[in-house]
Amino acid sequence: MAELPSVHKKLIPWFQKHKRSLPWRKTKDPYRIWLSEIMLQQTQVKTVIPYYQRWLKHFPNLTSLAQAQLPKVLKLWEGLGYYRRARHMHEAAKIILEQYGGKFPADPESLHKLPGIGRYTQGAILSIAFDIPVPLVDGNVARVLSRLFAIPEPIDSREGEKRLWELAKKLVPKKNPGDFNQALMELGATVCLPNDPWCDRCPVSNFCSAFRQGDQEDYPKKIKKNESKKVRAVCGLVHSDGKLLITQRPSQGLWAGLWEFPTFRLTEKADSESTLDKKLHAWGLRVCDLQKKGSLKRSYTIHREDLEIYFCKLVSDKKKGRAVKLPARQLLYVAPTQPWDLGGPVPVSHRWVRRNELGRFAFPSAYAKIIREYL
Numbered sequence: 001m002a003e004l005p006s007v008h009k010k011l012i013p014w015f016q017k018h019k020r021s022l023p024w025r026k027t028k029d030p031y032r033i034w035l036s037e038i039m040l041q042q043t044q045v046k047t048v049i050p051y052y053q054r055w056l057k058h059f060p061n062l063t064s065l066a067q068a069q070l071p072k073v074l075k076l077w078e079g080l081g082y083y084r085r086a087r088h089m090h091e092a093a094k095i096i097l098e099q100y101g102g103k104f105p106a107d108p109e110s111l112h113k114l115p116g117i118g119r120y121t122q123g124a125i126l127s128i129a130f131d132i133p134v135p136l137v138d139g140n141v142a143r144v145l146s147r148l149f150a151i152p153e154p155i156d157s158r159e160g161e162k163r164l165w166e167l168a169k170k171l172v173p174k175k176n177p178g179d180f181n182q183a184l185m186e187l188g189a190t191v192c193l194p195n196d197p198w199c200d201r202c203p204v205s206n207f208c209s210a211f212r213q214g215d216q217e218d219y220p221k222k223i224k225k226n227e228s229k230k231v232r233a234v235c236g237l238v239h240s241d242g243k244l245l246i247t248q249r250p251s252q253g254l255w256a257g258l259w260e261f262p263t264f265r266l267t268e269k270a271d272s273e274s275t276l277d278k279k280l281h282a283w284g285l286r287v288c289d290l291q292k293k294g295s296l297k298r299s300y301t302i303h304r305e306d307l308e309i310y311f312c313k314l315v316s317d318k319k320k321g322r323a324v325k326l327p328a329r330q331l332l333y334v335a336p337t338q339p340w341d342l343g344g345p346v347p348v349s350h351r352w353v354r355r356n357e358l359g360r361f362a363f364p365s366a367y368a369k370i371i372r373e374y375l
């Protein structure tokens with residue numbers, strides 16, 4: 001077992017000397033620390049940097065975020081994924097402005113009540129911005145601790161998680177808790193890598209149980225995950241009079257409130273072209289000239305989706321002898337809230353927009369890619 005009091009004495013000086021220069025490391029402003037921690041969840045540092053900088057140009061402080069309109073917030077998040085993070089930040093900013101006069105609360109109970117601020121984010125904000133000795137555990141910290149202490153419990157089990165948080169709590173020092181927490185994360189991100197950790201460069205190798213045993217890569221232990229599920233979908237780029245049809249997803253569920261091109265799940269053997277034709281027809285849209293333009297793969301939750309992309313043209317309704325024109329905000333019936341849910345239709349709004357107007361709407365990253373590559 002590593003000597004608990006000594007780890008920070010090695011780790012903090014190492015961090016202060018070797019830390020990467022990152023924009024959020026130049027500040028103690030809790031708003032900026034919070035923003036960086038939320039953006040970094042499930043997202044790589046190099047992806048986050050331009051988003052972080054652009055966000056701060058538009059919302060330099062908590063008040064500007066709280067007073068912003070949600071579509072603008074989502075637009076600035078476009079491409080980062082996990083859009084619930086942006087919605088929660090927006091809601092939390094409004095609460096902090098209304099209930100705390102715009103001053104970031106500096107205690108775990110108040111932070112815990114804010115949307116999107118879990119135990120990890122609390123630890124990051126309190127220790128980094130306010131120098132309060134509160135622990136944190138993210139994926140990198142879990143890997144480092146599981147190796148340092150050769151933890152036998154899977155880190156994604158309840159027991160493993162409990163053990164990690166207890167250790168992190170015992171390890172965090174009263175002095176420089178923010179640097180200590182960041183040092184653990186930095187060690188995991190740059191030295192104690194998932195495969196092939198650089199133990200010869202590690203400042204705490206003397207304390208590391210897994211290193212002593214020579215089985216570093218056997219840690220962390222994990223519960224075996226279910227295989228991901230393959231699914232198919234078809235997406236129509238329906239155009240009429242130089243405009244494209246876009247639909248808005250419902251306000252709850254996956255990619256809530258974002259925009260997309262009409263998309264339908266396909267059963268395993270369904271023909272994509274005829275399914276698209278039929279589904280659009282069921283909406284009251286008659287299309288012609290269906291042309292397959294390509295396909296792309298995307299992943300969400302446990303699904304790996306193969307998305308086929310078609311161009312098609314809205315045609316005249318023969319009975320009425322004129323083109324189908326939908327009022328700009330008429331309700332349509334579109335894909336279910338969850339793409340894997342083949343249940344009943346859900347009403348959402350739609351628009352007909354020109355190519356150069358698409359930039360005003362926030363799309364999930366797969367559709368942003370379609371816009372870049374096919375339109």
Ligand code: SF4
Nearest residue numbers: 192199202205208211
């Ligand atoms: Fe990770 Fe190796 Fe350092 Fe142990 S000695 S914490 S396995 S880098």
